[in-house]
Amino acid sequence: MSFGGRLTLLKSVLSSLRLYYFSLYSVPPSVLKLLESVRRIFFWGGDLSGTKISWVKWENILLPYESGGLNVGSLKNKNLALLGKWWWRFKTDTTSLWTKLIRSIYGIDSGLRSVDGLAHLPILGTWKDIWCDTSSFKDLFPRLFRLDRNIEVLGNSIVLPKKTLHNNLIPKKVEILVWKTRKKRLRVELDKRGVDLYSTRCPVCDEDLESVEHLFVSCKFSKDVWSRIFKWWNFNLPQNLVFSDLFLGKSTSTMSTLGTKIWQSVEWICAYYIWKNRNMMVFQNKGWIPPVVISEIQVKSFEWVSNRIKDKTIDWHVWLTNPSLICT
Known part of the structure; x- marks a missing residue:
């Protein structure tokens, strides 16, 4: 299962199974720690019998997109929010049967005197x-x-x-790869974690040590792919590609907001196929053919983007010949 599939299951299933209990009880810290551990192990592809490398701190993954995370959300915060919902209903909905019952047993404030009056603000x-x-x-x-x-x-x-780093025009697996790439948390950084590798040279060009910057920017094969992508879009390729700005979707003044997002999607999909073809060379001993890579990027980017845009129809011929026209 891809990272995108695991992230979807993580948010839709593992984060929702305990909502009933979370809304009734204050969960002990030890239980929260165990539950977060289960979610973390599942996300990185391990199981309860063994774990895999956690490339990014789990606390950073829980953060919203705007803060550099994957918008997973903390179980502790969810527990507090659900309990706070009952407190708020208790303080505001004074006519309900359950509120009257609690007050008849524990008193009119039911031990909440320290926050009394906030409901009337x-x-x-x-x-x-x-x-x-x-x-x-x-x-x-x-x-x-x-x-x-x-x-x-x-x-x-x-x-x-x-x-x-969030773009809803592409699959989650592409989005997560770009997220890991921007944080430099890919397998190419294994030697920096003390893992003994057979070789640390770039498996694509064999001209330099492999790193995130080299693989996606400096490698001659990657440069060839980027050159063809920019030519396809009738853009001028920058003389010095900067890794930190590579996936930000920088656009021209004639691009609309949606157009900028589409161009960013193509950049991210290009990075995904650079990584995919690198892995095919390493694990399947398949060659790197730039025209084939470009063809895959064109087809998949059209399929993913056109199926996710609701109010705009993209013509295949225009996409193939001059996609920048779609973005004005």
Whole structure:
């Protein structure tokens, strides 16, 4: 099963099996630790009898997309949120039968005096509503407000919105590969973890030590693939490809928002097929043929992107001859 399949099962099944118990009981830390361990082992492809390398800290995987994670969510936070839901209903829904029963047994506050009165306060937004004096935090602290809204601030001006590694036009397996690549957590980094390898040279070109930067940017075969991709889109290939900017979907001024997302999808799919063909050379002893790789990228990118766009129809002939026209 691919990482994308395991991530889907992780979110839809393993994170939902215990919702009933999580909404009724405060889960002990030892149980939470065990449950998170089961989820972590499953995600990395292991089982209870043996584990595999955890390439990224589990705490980072739990984070939302905007913070560099995979939006899995913490079981502890879910438990607290579900228990908080009952507290909120207890404080606001005073006419329900279960609220009357609890209050008749444990008293009118039922041990919640420390938070008594909060239910009668209006629901305030952290930044835009007025908490004190006559000004909101947004007006009092504009720089912090922009930072909280995931905007990069330089001096007194807003420069550029932060890029998030999430794109719903491609399969999860491609998205996770790019996420691991950006974090430099692929098998090509095994020697840095103390794993004894037969060779650390690039298996594709055999001209340099294998690394994430070399495989996806510097290797002559990868450069050939990127050159053909940029030519296909009628873009000028940068003289010096920069690894850190490779998957950000940088677009031209004529591209629409959707067009930028489509171009980013093609970049990510290109990286996926570079990695896939590298593994085919290593494990199946198959050769690397750039025209075949490009053909696979064109077909799969059209299939994945066109099936995920709801309000736009993509013509195959235009996609094959000049896809940048679709993105204007």
